Amino acid sequence: MLKKFSWALGEIVWLLLAALPSGMTFPGATPPVDTGDGQSSRQVVITMDDLPKTMGSESLESATRVTEAILAALREHKAPTLGFVIGNKVFMKDEVDARLDLLRRWVAAGAELGNHSFSHPSFQKMDLIPYEDDVLRGDLAPRLIMEETDRPVRYFRHPYNQTGPSIEVKAEFRAFMAARGTIIAPFTVEHADYLFNRLWLEARENGNEEQAERIRIAYLDHLSTAFDFAEELALDTFGGPIPQVFLIHANDINALCLDEMLTRLEDRGYRFIPMDQALEHPAYATPDTYVGGSGISWLHRWRHSLDLPDRLRQEPDPPGWLLKAWRAAQQQATDN
Numbered sequence: 001m002l003k004k005f006s007w008a009l010g011e012i013v014w015l016l017l018a019a020l021p022s023g024m025t026f027p028g029a030t031p032p033v034d035t036g037d038g039q040s041s042r043q044v045v046i047t048m049d050d051l052p053k054t055m056g057s058e059s060l061e062s063a064t065r066v067t068e069a070i071l072a073a074l075r076e077h078k079a080p081t082l083g084f085v086i087g088n089k090v091f092m093k094d095e096v097d098a099r100l101d102l103l104r105r106w107v108a109a110g111a112e113l114g115n116h117s118f119s120h121p122s123f124q125k126m127d128l129i130p131y132e133d134d135v136l137r138g139d140l141a142p143r144l145i146m147e148e149t150d151r152p153v154r155y156f157r158h159p160y161n162q163t164g165p166s167i168e169v170k171a172e173f174r175a176f177m178a179a180r181g182t183i184i185a186p187f188t189v190e191h192a193d194y195l196f197n198r199l200w201l202e203a204r205e206n207g208n209e210e211q212a213e214r215i216r217i218a219y220l221d222h223l224s225t226a227f228d229f230a231e232e233l234a235l236d237t238f239g240g241p242i243p244q245v246f247l248i249h250a251n252d253i254n255a256l257c258l259d260e261m262l263t264r265l266e267d268r269g270y271r272f273i274p275m276d277q278a279l280e281h282p283a284y285a286t287p288d289t290y291v292g293g294s295g296i297s298w299l300h301r302w303r304h305s306l307d308l309p310d311r312l313r314q315e316p317d318p319p320g321w322l323l324k325a326w327r328a329a330q331q332q333a334t335d336n
Contacts, residue, residue, distance in 0.1 A: 161295030
């Protein structure tokens, strides 16, 4: 009965939202706050996927180095963070205790841990029951650490942000997680950090420091491009700014660049908030009715739900020279 009520309530909210004229601001929507220096105080949630570490070397030494660098930047900017753990990156032979200790460092630094599955499977390629089993296994590592501080694991993020191969399966999984008190974590902006990370690592491995530096600069510049688009898309969708949820990964390039990235966000007028505060904004009550293999942001999903024009193809890409290098790297990996 409770599931049926929740589903019906969601449908009512969807219908009410869909009836709003395009561009109408939600009642209670929070405008940017004038800080007195001509800038606005915007809000952003920092979310970090694939803890303890992803891509490149995932050795304990490398994971420790990346963890320390990322946490130092987060502390410096007093940025509350939601980190999503992949279980099989923790439960590794002879290293389980040390990797659990890395997760403890996140919590000690003020972060909250969420579940990102055990093996990072594609929901498009796995049936519902095995997928749910993998998610339950993935819950163990973050739960072990969060329970040490008497807190639950409140959030789950889909691998690849694939939320279900059909509307029926998606609804079943959503009910499965809701029954466990777990929220599907959204995101509204990302900037292809995985692509920059791989190419930066390859440049370093090849001893091409000039190319590595060029990639680092392009990566930081693409941050502004991505946020420009997300801010404009939120304005076009909801008639005003919303708290953004930023998706990045626990990887080498973010260990290098996160301090500068957070500084640049502060320079744009952003202040860092936790996920639960962002979800209080009415925009986040908009249903996600999108079904497909692409892990698109919730801004695009909400536009689909509200029957607004699709603007996915306007999503800004990294610079052309980087996309060319990325495609070459992908082809090389395929050939090998």
